[in-house]
Amino acid sequence: MTDRFGRKIEYLRVSITDRCNLRCIYCMPSMPDGFCPVSHDDVLRYEEIERVVRCMVPLGIRHVRVTGGEPLARKGAAGFAGRLRKIPGIETVTMTTNGVLLSEYARELAEAGIDGVNISLDTTDEALSERITNRPGTVKAVKEAIRRMREYGVPVKINAVLLKETLPSICGLLEFAKDGIPVRFIELMPIGYGKELEGATPEEARAVIRESYPDFAESGVRLGAGPARYYSSSRLAAPVGFIEAVSHSFCSSCNRVRLTSTGLLKSCLCFDQGTDLSGMLRGSASDDDIKEAVRNCIYLKPAKHCFDSKEDITETKLMSQIGG
Ligand code: SAM
Ligand code: SF4
Numbered sequence: 001m002t003d004r005f006g007r008k009i010e011y012l013r014v015s016i017t018d019r020c021n022l023r024c025i026y027c028m029p030s031m032p033d034g035f036c037p038v039s040h041d042d043v044l045r046y047e048e049i050e051r052v053v054r055c056m057v058p059l060g061i062r063h064v065r066v067t068g069g070e071p072l073a074r075k076g077a078a079g080f081a082g083r084l085r086k087i088p089g090i091e092t093v094t095m096t097t098n099g100v101l102l103s104e105y106a107r108e109l110a111e112a113g114i115d116g117v118n119i120s121l122d123t124t125d126e127a128l129s130e131r132i133t134n135r136p137g138t139v140k141a142v143k144e145a146i147r148r149m150r151e152y153g154v155p156v157k158i159n160a161v162l163l164k165e166t167l168p169s170i171c172g173l174l175e176f177a178k179d180g181i182p183v184r185f186i187e188l189m190p191i192g193y194g195k196e197l198e199g200a201t202p203e204e205a206r207a208v209i210r211e212s213y214p215d216f217a218e219s220g221v222r223l224g225a226g227p228a229r230y231y232s233s234s235r236l237a238a239p240v241g242f243i244e245a246v247s248h249s250f251c252s253s254c255n256r257v258r259l260t261s262t263g264l265l266k267s268c269l270c271f272d273q274g275t276d277l278s279g280m281l282r283g284s285a286s287d288d289d290i291k292e293a294v295r296n297c298i299y300l301k302p303a304k305h306c307f308d309s310k311e312d313i314t315e316t317k318l319m320s321q322i323g324g
Contacts, residue, residue, distance in 0.1 A: 001059045001060045001295060001298055001299075003267075003298050003299055003300075003301040004299055004300070004301075005252075005301075005303055007252070007253065007254055007255065007301070008060065008255060009059075009060060009061070009255055009256065009257055009298050009301070010060050010061055010062045010063060010255055011061070011062070011063045011064075011065070011255045011256040011257075012053065012056060012061045012063070012064050012065070012256065012257055012258070012259060013064075013065045013067055013256060013257075013258045013259070013323050013324070014049055014053070014064055014065065014066055014067065014084075014258075014259045014323070015067050015068055015069065015071075015258070015259065015260050015261045015321070015322065015323030016043075016044075016046075016049065016066060016067075016068060016069075016071050016074050016077060016080065016261055017036075017043065017068045017069040017070070017071065017073055017074040017261050018036050018037055018038055018043075018068070018069045018261050018318075018320055018321045019035070019036045019068070019069045019070065019073050019074070020068060020069045020070040020073060020098070020320050021070050021073050021098070021100055021101065021135070022070065022098050022100065022133040022134065022135050022138065023133065023134035023135065024098075024132055024133050024134070024161075025131075025132055025134070025193065025197065026161060026163075026188055026192070026193050026194045026197055026199075026319070027192060027193060027194075027318060027319045027320050028192070028193070028318050028319075028320045029134065029193055037318075037321060038261065038262050038321075042262045042278070043261045043262060044259075044261060044262065044263045044278060044281070046076065046080045046083070048263070048278075048281045048282075049080075049259065050080075050083055050084065050087070051281065051287070051290070052259060052263075052265075052277060052281070052290065052294075053084055053087055053090065054087055054287075055287050055290045055291050055294060056291075056294055057087060057088070057089035057090060058089075058291065059291060059294055059295060059298070061089075061090070062089065062090065062091045062092070063090075063091060063092045063093075063094070064084050064090055064092070064093050064094075065093075065094045065095065065096060065118075066080070066081050066084070066093065066094070066095045066096075067095070067096040067097075067323035067324055068096075068097075068261075068320065068323060069261070069320050069321075069323075070097065070098055070100075070101070071095055071096070071097055072095075072097050072100075072101040072102060072104075072105055073101065077095075077105070078105045078108035078109045078112050078114075079108065079112065081093050081095060081109060081112050081114050082111070082112025082113060082114075085112060085113040085114070085115075086113075092115040092116070093113070093114060093115055094114065094115050094116045094117065094118065095109070095114060095116075095117050095118070096117075096118040096119075096120065096159070096323075096324060097117060097118070097119060097120070098119070098120050098133070098138070098142075099119040099120065099121065099138075099141065099142035099145045099146070100135075100138055100141045100142065100145075102117070102119065102141075102142070102145035102148070102149065103141065103144050103145045103148050106145065106148040106149050106151075106152055106154075107148075107152065109149075109152075109154065110149070110152035110153065110154050114154055115155070116154065116155040116156065116157065116224070117149055117154055117155075117156050117157075118156070118157045118158075118159050118184075119142060119145065119146060119156055119157070119158055119159065120158075120159045120160070120161075121138075121139070121142050121158050121159070121160060121173070122160045122161050122163065122166050123139075123160070123166045123169045123170075123172070123173060124139055124143075124169065124172050124173050124175075124176045125139070125169045125172065126138075126139045126140065128165060128166065128169060131165075132163070132165075132166075143176075146158075146181065150181075156181060157181065157182045157183070157184060157223075158173065158177055158181055158182070158183045158184070159183075159184050159186055159243075160173060160183060160184070160185050160186065161185075161186045161188055161199065162185050162186065162187055162188060162199050162200040162201070162202065162204075162205050163188065163197070163199055163200055164198060164199070164200050166200070167200050167204060167205065167208050168208075170185070170205055170208055170209065171208065171209060171211075171212045171213075174209065174212075174213075174236060174240065177238060178235070178236055178237055178238075179237055180237040180238045181238055182223060182230075182238045182239055182240070182241060183238070183240050183241070184226075184228045184240070184241035184242070184243055185202060185205050185240070185241070185242050185243070186243045186245075187199060187201070187202055187242075187243060187244050187245055187246045187247060188200075188246075189245055189246060189269070189307060189319075190246070190307050190310050190313060191269060191270075191313070191315060191317075191318075191319050191322070192317065192318035192319045192320075193318070193319075194319065195310060195313075201247065202242045202244050202247060202248075203247075205242070206231070206242075209231075209233075209240070213233035213235055213236065215233050215234055215235075216231055216232070216233040216236075216240070217231060217232070217233075218230070218231050219231055219232040219239055221239045223239065223241070226241075226243070227243060227245075227250040227253070227254075228241030228242060228243045229241065229242050229244065229248070230242075245269075245305070245307065246307045246308070249304060249305065249307070251303065251304035251305060252304070254268075254301075257297065257298060257301070258322060258323055259277070260274075260317075260321060260322060260323065261321070261323075262278055263276060263277045263278030263279075263281060264276055264277070264278075265277055265293075265294060265297050266322065267297050267298060267300065267301035267302065268301060268302045268305060269305060269315065269322065270302070270305035270306055270307060270313050270314070270315055271302055271305075271313075271314045271315055272314040272315045272316060272317070273300075273302075273314070274297060275293050275294070275296065275297040277290060277293060277294075280293060
């Protein structure tokens, strides 16, 4: 369906857990192990999420991304992705993961028919990655996971948040990915702990890349349903994307809504507004009632975020509670 600004909404990000095995500095840096801000009973069961997705197909949702917290930290995540993939009308099911547990589930995800996996890896410098994620050994684990996913023929992309401290290593990341893995650099967003950090700008990143790849230039290529702008170089096999949510807002073509693990349907990352579906799912609401609630939520989607005016951001949840 379209919202009141005529935007076609066809992409749903589903967070299946708020828990995570990493502690990224911009997301949930200092929480104790096992930290989960919501009680287990409040987290939607897989059947409940599946019901929401089924209700959203007639409203135009075609693409679902499973995220978290760390989605693979929840038992049964790969099988759940497979269940979503079988829903008539759903054209793609993808996952965003930090990749640390991915090797373990590579085969199951491939057999489940996952259409692609985005792996978050900010740097290939192991010591720096440890400082960012507050966990050792992430780079080694992620490299192995990427190898395995590609062995199974599952398309992978790398997502890297742009930080001042990763600028010196971004060409190393491109070097690692140069035989054909698309890398997308994500501008740090002022959500959760992201508010307190200063990221690197996409312009700074492109300047660093041009020092090693002088013909690095915007290509006009489009990959998938996302908002990345792609650049390329004759010396890189895959395009390099920039997701510039802050400096080049793409709100006018935003095609997405988000379902948190507790059943809040959010229509914009920036605002603490949304429709709580959990009460409906656990009460006596019919599928038609749920569809009507989703329709209203989509219709009222805000025109744009206000990341450039931090005091107007009303979202107080962490990115791990929203799903990115
Ligand atoms: N744990 C999984 C992962 O890291 O891929 C999935 C959830 S994570 C919240 C989804 C994405 O959000 C990751 O790519 C992460 O780097 C990104 N992210 C987290 N906090 C962010 C922030 N403040 N600004 C921009 N991206 C952020
Ligand atoms: Fe975990 Fe992903 Fe947040 Fe890092 S960005 S702490 S991996 S949820």
